[in-house]
Amino acid sequence: MTKPLHIVARVHAMPPEHNAGAEHMLVTMLAALVKRGHQAQVWLSRAGSVRDVYDYEGIEVVPQGSRLDFGVAARRADLLVSHLECVPTTAALARGFGRPMAVICHNDHRPTLRDMAAGGVTLAVYNSQWVEAEAALFFAEYPSSVRPRDEIVVRPPVDADRYATKPGSAVTLINCNEDKGGLVFEALARRMPDRQFLAVTGAYGEQILPGLPNVEVVDHVPGEEMAARVYRRTRVLLMPSAYESWGRTAVEALASGIPVVAHPTRGLCESLGDAGIYIDRSDVGAWQSTLERLLGDPAEYRLAAKRARARSAELDPASDLQTWCDAVEEVAGARPAPR
Structure with missing residues (x-):
C-alpha cells in the first residue's frame, strides 16, 4: 500500500x-x-x-x-x-x-x-x-x-445492503421543493385520496407539504436512518425532478426493489436505466394512471420490483x-x- x-x-x-x-x-x-x-x-x-x-x-x-x-x-x-x-x-x-x-x-x-x-x-x-x-x-x-x-x-x-429493506405501502417523495416535484406530489395526493403518501422534507429549498389527511410528513432524515424511516414505508418512489444529474435517492430505493417513477432527466435515465418508469413531470394524469396500475396490479408491481433489484446489482x-x-x-x- x-x-x-x-x-x-x-x-x-x-x-x-x-x-x-x-x-x-x-x-x-x-x-x-x-x-x-x-x-x-x-x-x-x-x-x-x-x-x-x-x-x-x-x-x-x-x-x-x-x-x-x-x-x-x-x-x-x-x-x-x-x-x-x-x-x-x-x-x-x-x-x-x-x-x-x-x-x-x-x-x-x-x-x-x-x-x-x-x-x-x-x-x-x-x-x-x-x-x-x-x-x-x-x-x-x-x-x-x-x-x-x-x-x-x-x-x-450506494451500498445496497445499507438501504435494503422490505417495502411498505406509501407513495413517497424525498425533498418536497418545487424543483424536486413538490407540486406534482401534491396534485397526486389530492387526486388519490385513498392512497397513503409520504413526504420527506429535504435539506434545501422551500418545502411544499400538503395539509391532507392521506399525506404524512417526515422531517429531514439522516442517511443512516433512511432504510428504517423511509424505504421501509415506501411502495413507490416518485422522482418528478426538473433536474437530476444522477439521482441518489432513486438508486437507494432500487436496493429494496422499490419501483421509481421519474421525469426523464439525463441523470435519472443514466442511473435508473431500464428499471426506471419515465413520465414527463407536466403530465400529472399519466403519473396518476401509472401509480394506479403499479399499486393495483400485483404482477405489474413484481415485474417493476425485479427490474429495480437487477439495476441495483448493476450499480455496485x-x-x-x-x-x-x-x-x-x-x-x-x-x-x-x-x-
Missing part, C-alpha cells in the same frame, strides 16, 4: 446536520480512503448548530464554529478536496501551497465547470458519464480553460470506489513532504 495520506476537504455542510446527495457521496468516497489506511478530514465553511469537532464514519469533521485554522490544515494536506460553492477558495489555496486538488462535479452547471477549470485542480471527478461528456464540450468551447491532469467518473456510491459501487482511491493515491502520493 502507498504511504498513508492526509486528505483535507473543504465543503459547506456535512451530515448528520445536512443530508443531501452531494454530501453523502463525499462521505462514501472519503470513507473508502479511510478504509485504505488514509486520514480524511472535512472542514465546513458554513456555520451550523454544531461547534465541536466530531467523527462521522471515520472522518474527522471540523465545524465552522470551531475557530480552528483551515489554512494550516490545507498547507499540510497531501490532497485537497472540494465541491460546489467551496471550489474557488480551496483551489486558490491549492495553487498557493502547491498542493494537488480533487473537485467533485455533481452537475453540469456552468459555475461548476468554470470553477473546476479555473486552475489549481489536478483531478476532476464527474458523477455520471453524461456530466463527463458535458465537461468535454465545455473544454472544447473554452480552450483557454485549464483542464485537470486526470478525469474520472465516480457514480454516487466497488469498481468506482476503487477507481477513486487509485486516482487519489496516484495524484497525492508523489508530492513533497509538508514544510
